[in-house]
Amino acid sequence: MDSRDRPVPAKADVSLRVPADSAYVSVLRTMTAGLAARLDFTVDDIEDLRIAVGEACALVLPEAVGDGDLVADFRLTPGTLTISVSVPTAGPRTADLDSFAWQVLSTLTSSADAKSDASRFAVTFTTESSMSVAGPGAGG
C-alpha cells in the first residue's frame, strides 16, 4: 500500500470552484467519489453520494445568476463527509422540499439542509459511511 492509499487526516477541507453549468456536475461527482473512497466509504455509499451530489446541484444550479461559479465545499472527517454546493443568486431562494431532487437528496443522506442569503443559495448535506455505523473493526 503506497502513501496515497492512507486514510485522510482527522480533519481536511477541500473546495472546488467550477462554472455554474450542469456540464461540470460530473466533475463534482468524480471528485466526491475520490474523496469518499479516502474516507473508507463503501462502494454502495459512494454510489449514493454521487447521486446526492447530482441532486444537490440540480437544486442550486437553476437559481444561479449570470456566469457565476458553483462552489463545492467538502468537509472531511473520518467516516463522515459533509458537502455544500452553492451558487450566487439575485436574492434569497428557498428549496422546494417537495421536489424530486430534494426527496432523493434527503433519502440518500444523513441530513440535508438549504440555506440562502441575499446573494448565495447553498444546499448542504452530510453522509456517514456505513462502515462507521457498523462499528470499528469492520474494515479489512
Next chain:
Amino acid sequence: MTDDASADSGTRGSEERAAWVRLRHRELFGAYRDARAPESARLEARDGLVQLHLPLVEHCARRFRNRGEPLEDLVQVGTIGLIKSIDRFDLERGVEFSTYATPTIIGEIKRYFRDKGWAIRVPRRLQELRMQIASTTAELTQDLGRSPTPRELAASIGCTVEEIIEGIESSNAYSTLSLDAADATGDEGGVSMLDLMGLDDAELEQVEIRESIKPLLEALPPREKRILLLRFFRNKTQAEIAAEIGVSQMHVSRLLTRTLDQLRESLQESV
C-alpha cells in the same frame, strides 16, 4: 507465408517468389538484429521487412472483408500486428516467420473489431479492471455482509485505491442502455426502459380545460347551469330534463346548444 505472399504476386512463379522472399527475409532480419549496425540501418531493415511481408497482412485482412469495416483500415491495424511480430520474432525458434506472424496479425484485426463494437470506448486495462472489481465486489459483499470499501477492493485485487476509483468511474461508461432493452428480470414481455420513461399525460390538457371552464360554469344563469348539470352529470335525456324543468324538449335542446357554444367561445378566448 510463401503461399500467402505468392498469392498476391500474380503471374510471377510462386516457387521463384517464395525463394526470393525467404532470402530477402533472412537478409533483412540479419541487418535488423545486427547489434553493431547503426540505428538508421537497422530501422531501414525493419521498414524493408514490413514492406516485404505486407502481402501477408493483406491476405489476413481480406478474410475479414464485408464485415462493415473498410479493408484499408483492416490492413492498417493488421500491419501493427506485423510490426509487433517482426519486433518479437525469435530467429532461433526455427519456425517460419508467417507461422508466428499470422496469429498476431489476425489477433490485432479481431481486437480492432471488438474495440469498435463498444458503445463507449474504454481502455482495455480499465475494462479488465472493471470486471475484476465487479467479481471482487460480489465476493467481498458475501464475506463482509456489506458492500466493500475501495480500500478493501484494492487490497484484494492488489492495486491502488486510485485505480479502483478509476475502474468504478469507467464502469459507468462501459455500456449504454438501449431504450428498448427489457427489464433485468428477463421475463419476456418485460418492461422496457422506454416504457418507464415519462410522457406527458394525455389527460394533462384536460386538467387545464377543466380548470378554465370552472369559472365559466359558475357564471352561467341558474337555469342553463341546471340543464348542463342534469344532462352531463346526471346523464338525463333532454326529454327528462324538459319534464323536470317544465319547458319543451325543443327548448332544452336549443338552450344546451347555445350554452355549449358560449362555453366553447369563452374557452377559446381565454386560451
